[in-house]
């Protein structure tokens with residue numbers, strides 16, 4: 001016996017990956033339905049070798065459905081997630097709306113799967129920001145061994161983190177640069193993204209940080225350890241899929257880079273590729289469609305007492321969003337909503 005599963009935002013990049021991953025991982029599904037906005041009514045989306053016709057979220061009744069995976073952004077989530085939760089369906093939400101609510105668990109299964117039981121507080125579980133998810137998968141095993149004091153992270157985030165229009169903007173700007181008269185003015189981003197990098201993701205806060213940077217700080221504390229200090233600089237780069245991060249870590253105890261490498265090789269969700277030669281590291285193109293969080297360039301930082309540098313790359317639509325959501329559903333199913 002399996003679950004009745006709803007994918008909300010099924011026509012989007014994250015929603016499509018949710019359907020792919022549910023099928024790939026053979027999540028025990030008895031019945032599945034795909035929802036999006038009214039304008040997408042009847043749009044066909046794939047679920048394994050089946051085709052589903054998208055239904056209208058606005059008129060959908062969640063009564064009798066077990067789990068809803070949401071990927072529609074905070075504004076629409078605010079309207080529909082409480083409705084689904086109150087109709088008895090457990091919501092696993094990809095937006096940032098509920099992440100900072102102390103009543104709502106914020107989960108990366110490799111790090112804090114035990115928190116899943118708190119879904120009962122509001123019938124909602126939050127999925128972290130894509131940049132946080134891959135970072136905490138890498139930090140957790142190192143923290144367990146040597147206690148992390150401080151993290152300095154710079155991100156290189158792909159345009160798929162913004163959504164469908166941003167993917168089109170990078171594609172059209174890139175083509176337009178070569179075709180006279182077809183230049184494409186920035187519309188999704190404040191500056192040209194093709195052949196450029198933009199040190200600005202999400203809105204600016206009074207502190208001068210962007211909200212994306214703030215999210216990485218606050219979410220790491222909630223998921224991993226409130227004592228860890230984090231400072232982030234988040235940058236958009238002209239890459240379609242795959243977020244990269246250069247992470248500098250300062251520990252309480254000394255941790256040799258070779259031992260760190262051994263620890264990371266054994267860590268759940270992690271693959272180490274670190275040959276210290278040309279091409280012996282992971283780039284975003286290498287991680288597209290993969291589940292793992294890849295770690296390369298593991299080395300000592302000799303400028304502080306107990307420091308390491310690492311390079312972390314993952315598919316932001318997968319571990320950063322859809323895969324993590326499906327993993328949460330797997331934990332929820334096996335620990336809390338047992339069937340059969």
Ligand SMILES: NC(=O)C1=CN([C@@H]2O[C@H](COP(=O)(O)OP(=O)(O)OC[C@H]3O[C@@H](n4cnc5c(N)ncnc54)[C@H](OP(=O)(O)O)[C@@H]3O)[C@@H](O)[C@H]2O)C=CC1
Nearest residue numbers: 009011012013014036037040072073076095129130163164
């Ligand atoms: N955890 C993370 O780090 C990440 C989270 N996300 C979250 O997932 C969300 C979706 O991202 P992504 O798939 O890339 O975005 P896309 O732009 O590719 O897709 C958006 C999806 O949301 C649907 N949608 C939007 N508004 C409504 C509405 N009012 N009612 C019903 N459906 C609606 C769209 O339906 P339609 O096609 O009919 O318009 C579409 O299916 C993001 O906004 C973000 O909150 C995304 C990436 C990473």
Ligand SMILES: N[C@@H](CC(=O)OP(=O)(O)O)C(=O)O
Nearest residue numbers: 094095096129130157161162
């Ligand atoms: N902000 C991330 C993706 C995302 O949607 O994040 P959030 O769910 O925190 O809004 C990016 O642009 O790469």
